[in-house]
Amino acid sequence: MKKLGLLLMMMLAFVACNDDEKDQAVKEVKEKKLPPVEKEYGFVLNNYEVVKDTIKSGDFFGAIMDKSGVDPGKVYEITQKVTDTFNPARIVAGKKYMILKAKDSAKTPEFFIYENDKINYTVVALGDSIYAARRKRPVTIKKREVSGVITSSLSEAMQAQGLSNLLVYELSNIYQWSIDFFKLQKGDQFKMVYHEKYIEDTIFAGIEKVDAAVFKHSEKPFYAFRYLTDSISGKPSFYDSEAKALQSFFLKAPLNYSRISSRYTKRRFHPVQKRWKAHLGTDYAAPYGTPIVSTANGRVIASSYTSGNGNYVKVQHNSKYTTQYLHMTKRAVRTGQTVKQGDVIGYVGSTGLATGPHVCYRFWVNGRQVDPYRQNLPSAKHIEEELKDEYFAYIEPLKEELDQIPYKNI
Incomplete structure (x- = not known):
C-alpha cells in the first residue's frame, strides 16, 4: 500500500509539472505581441x-x-x-x-x-x-460651439483658441455686407454653432457648414442663420433674426484679399506707364493663384487676353450691371458660360500692365464705368412673407443655443 501511495504521488507531481509547463507556454504565446494592423x-x-x-x-x-x-x-x-x-x-x-x-x-x-x-x-x-x-475616406461630422473676443483682429482671436483660420473665412463671408472687418473694435465678440469634418474620426478636414452665428460689433448683435429657400439650386443663404438676407446681390469683393492696393479714381500715376491717368477699377492685392470669383450671377461675355488687361473675364449680370476682372494668371471660364455668385472664374496673377499679383475689378452700371463702393446696390431677396413663420420656427432653437453660449471677454 505504501508503494502504491508513493507511485500515485509521483504521478500527480508529474502531471502538475506538465500543466505548469503548458500554462507557461500559453502565457508566452499570449505575451508575444503581433504587429498592429495598419489600414489606409x-x-x-x-x-x-x-x-x-x-x-x-x-x-x-x-x-x-x-x-x-x-x-x-x-x-x-x-x-x-x-x-x-x-x-x-x-x-x-x-x-x-x-x-x-x-x-x-x-x-x-x-x-x-x-x-x-x-x-x-x-x-x-x-x-x-x-x-x-x-x-x-470615411468622414465624421462633429458639431462645435465657439465664442471669441476681438483684441486686435479676427484671425488672432481664432488663433488664440487654437481654431482653424477657415472660420475666419466663414465669418467674413457671412458678414461681408454687414460688418467692415477692417474696422473691428477691441472688445467686439462673436459666437458660432458649426460642424467640422474629420477623416476617420481624427484628422481635421475642414468646415462642413455654419448653422448659426452672432457677431456683436459696436455693442450691436448681428445674427445670422443658414437657411435653404431655393430648393432648385440647393444652395442655402444666411438671413438675420428678422428674415432679411445678409447676402447682397453683389459680393463686396471678388476674392479674399490682403489689401486694396488702388481704388477707383479719375487721376492716378500709373506704375507701369509712368503717367497720370484715370484708374476706373479697384485693385485687390492677393498672392498668385488666389481664386477670383464672380461677384454675382451672370453670363460670361468675354474671356480673353489683351496686352493691357492680361488674362481677363467680363460678366454681364443683367441689363444694368456688368463686371470685369483683370490680370489673371489663368482663366477658369469660357465666353458664353453661365456663372453663379461665388463661382471661381480665374486666378490672381500679374499679366498685362501689372507690377505685382492682384485683380483689377471693374464695374459698369448702364454701360458707364463707376466705383462699386459708391453704388446703392440691390440686396438679395429676403424670405417671402408666407414662409416667415416656417423660418422663425426653424431658427428659434438655434437662437436659443447661441444665446446660451457665454460671450468671451478680454
Missing part, C-alpha cells in the same frame, strides 16, 4: 511592401512607374484603360501618393493610390486586371 485607403498595409511619397515638380506618371519597376508597355496599357477615371497626365505636384507592392521576390507593384485631396483619392490597379476607381 481601404487596404491592410501589412500585406504589402509600401512606398509613400509626394509628387514633385517635374514628376510624371510614367517616370514614377518606371522607378517602381513597371515597364513602358505596361504603363501605356494602364494609361489607355484608366484615362476616363484617372488622367495620369494631370497629376499635380504636392499631392501624396502610395504604391503597394506584393511581398514577393520581385516586389511587383499592384496598386497606385493618388490622393486628390484629404478626403478623395483614386486607386489604380496595376495587375492583370487594370482599372481605376474614385473613393472617399
